[in-house]
Amino acid sequence: MLKNNDVNICTPIIGQSIEEVKEELRAIVPKEPDLLEWRADYYRNLADTTQVLALLETIGDVKKDIPLLFTIRDQSEGGEPLDIDDAHKTELIERVAANSHVALIDFEIRQPEEHLRLVREAATTNNKGLILSYHDFDSTPPSEEMKAILQEAKDKGADYAKLSVTPESKQDVLRLLSVTEEAERTLGIPVITIAMGGLGTVTRMFGWYFGSLITYAVGGYPSAPGQIPIEDLEKTITHLRKYQ
């Protein structure tokens, strides 16, 4: 599945229709990312579970053996407006978790406890990895708070603890990297961290060196501020590896 103790490049799929998703896959799959993320909040028929599961089959048929991460991102955490409520979202994730094409589920740590429990159970039952994530699109919280968020993800049953923040200074970027480095040594589960936007690009390029397991890159279209094309990211990683 994921390469542990190494960097994994993940490319999001953000199509609104089957055609757009297929077009993105045609562009992305030949680039051989380590992981594909279907950001299903962009899909306009998300309310129709039958269509979601059908599109999952389509993705499964063309993605070759690239592991698939399934994410429905809430609008408050940078996702698209949803026409399903939290209960429907959780039920959908439970169905998706049972699908053999899916390897990992991303769920937000701020979701209601009961839904978190149901998603955790679905991931465990179906042997899928669970990423519990937290996004701050306004700022970079104090370091102690960032550590507490990663710890909370672990306490709530995450297999991977993810934190994505918005830096307002280079000091914020350094703090995120420092928290990453410490968490990677001490938390006991893998961490995924990102500083978004141009200031944070360095974390997308080099965060893995400080202990972040996944970095998100553009294969077709970006899904968050500051993502860079997979080709550029691969070159950067290769260069650092060569001389480190």
Ligand SMILES: O=C1C[C@@](O)(C(=O)O)C[C@@H](O)[C@@H]1O
């Ligand atoms: O949570 C994340 C990370 C991300 O927001 C980023 O900043 O690259 C991109 C999203 O697609 C993904 O679900």
